[in-house]
Amino acid sequence: MMKVAKCPHEELSYTNCIIVNENDFPLNVKYVLIIVDYSKKYIYTVKHDRSIKPGYIGFNAIHRKQAVLSLDQEIAAEPFMYNPQTQLIATLVLEADFLQKKNTSRDSYNTDQMVMAFMEQFAKHCYTVGQPIAFRFQDKKPLSLIVKEIEAADPEALASHKKRAPHKINFGILQPNSSVIFEKSEGSFLVLTGKAKTRSSNTNLFSTDWDFQKMGIGGLDEEFVHILRRAFASRVFPPEVTEQLGIAHVKGLLLFGPPGTGKTLMARQIGKMLNAREPKIVNGPEILDKYVGESEANIRRLFAEAEEEEKKMGPNSGLHIIIFDEIDAICKQRGSVAGNTGVNDTVVNQLLSKIDGVEQLNNILVIGMTNRKDMMDEALLRPGRLEIQVEIGLPDEKGRFDILKIKTSKMKENNKLDQDVDLEEIASLTKNFSGAELEGLVKAASSSALKRYIHLGNKIEVDPDAIDKLKVTRSDFIYSLENDIKPSLGMNDEALSKFIERGIINWGPTRELVEKGLMFVKQARSPETSSRLCLLLEGAPTAGTSALAAYLAKNSDFPFIKVINSREMVGFMESSKCFRINKIFDDAYRSELSCIFMNDLEHLMGYSPIGPRYQSLVLDAMYSLLSSSPPSGRKLLVICTTKRRSVLAELGLLSAFTAVIRVPYIAHQKDIRLVLEESQALSPEEIDAVMNHISHGSVFVGVKKLLGLLDSLRVMKGVDSHKRVAAFVNLLEDEGVFTPQL
Known part of the structure; x- marks a missing residue:
């Protein structure tokens, strides 16, 4: 005792x-x-x-x-006598913290040097799991160590050079060749560097159970790989690796692209797949406040927690993720916002200083999302701030298939998706659909299937066996494609249809003009040709240039077709016109194949023959947009119409076009007969009578004008045939398109 x-x-x-x-x-x-x-x-x-x-x-x-x-x-x-066969230590894991919690230090502790000092002081000592150890290292603050884990050495395996799985023990003797690993206690402010740290301290940045299917994201594999390579590669390694390389972690990431492509979803899922704190998600407009200085204070509060942890824990601080949705709302170009309050500018300045100011934070990742990258302040996009900029574009066919597969997985799992639904077929039919629009298509198809089991009468009754019968079929998807869901970056069918309500009348050179136009369309699609082709159709008023241009655009079969018409811009200022036109070109660049139909260029520019007068800002925008090529891998076809070729030549705009097609007036009797026959407004006998009357004179008329005159005969049903013919010939004379021979 x-x-x-x-x-x-x-x-x-x-x-x-x-x-x-x-x-x-x-x-x-x-x-x-x-x-x-x-x-x-x-x-x-x-x-x-x-x-x-x-x-x-x-x-x-x-x-x-x-x-x-x-x-x-x-x-x-x-x-006490130990057993050398079973109680020798192979690996000793120690949990470290300051011995006196009130007496901490920001100094870093090199674990490689700590191992050497530990082995010098404590070799051949015995250790038990949970045992506390006082450790004095160099002239730094003394540490408290707790034995966290002991792995036993296997003498037989060492003698036979065989590898066996290590087994844990509760007690052991430290040997000169034992491995010692230090790890920081939870919540400790201790800064550890070196290689002798716990094996999972850095490589566990990512959760082990994440995959794209569980995330509900499809078609963005390449974008994810790019983000992981640029933003997180340096964070997987110990802090001393980045110190040796002399680099800092990436602190900013910008996701941009059209609405509905998955930017917000990707940002949220990045936060989930990391073993980091719950990300702070901020909608851009929420930052702004009516009180002076409060908007800037809101920015500072977002970074306060990361700043405090950085001061205490240095390079061992955890990752803080801040997500800004619609970041363009608060980060517009400085000096671009009207008014003299300057709130927008000071908010941008505050954000810049927090991300990469004098006191740099190395434990943050700011993720911004926007549809309008062009509106953001350039200083925010330089390296050191939002330096990684990833375009989240429209999914390709494989991406659309992945998205549809994810969105219909529940249906398939519960046997509610009919066997006739081929997702690959649906993916091929949904060109230029965004992820959100594909999700909307699946919802619309589900609604179409549900509607079959709802009986509308005096009461709305639901088929009691609907749960067992319900299946979403191919016809539900096709119906929803045709009637419910249209891609915002797709074809503008309604606008095009207005130009070709009467179709294309085949008279004289029309067939040749159509073939020539379709040849240029084929050229624009070919991968062997230039990425930009601008085609100009010129002709006098009512010659049918707009109808022919609309016909070529519609038959190009490009997934993106948009119409720019002067009628839609009535009352617009010059800057508003430029903004609208530029926005359509920007949208076109997001599609692999795009077609833009610009009708009446001189009207779009505000040209007036009295003066003459035109809007120079719109002219500059036109020249710039028609002359510039789309991004790599994209093809753009621009089809324009004009009634005044000479004006475009005088303004220097004609040189921007690859080819010019002239649409002529009708000047031959045989062409008049072809139009009359195809319009079916007159009977064959009446056509013969009209041709007999106009054979003694000359005709010069646009096909659109001629079809408009024929419409007046459609309301004269039941009137005597001779009167109808006489009325039509008089109309031709009155309108000046027919000149009788004297």
């Missing part, structure tokens, strides 16, 4: 040994088993020192705390 005493002096307390007198334990005793009671037994390494009285054992403060010992308390002690 022995009594508890303090360590004789401070130096002995840092040896982590119990201090005994050689009269009590011979010098060959290295380890002692301390028995406090039957449930409390501890094994300690022994150090002999004559400054301790015989009959006493000296314990340092943390050992007394561990075993709950009081001074002069009687305890049982006996020598």
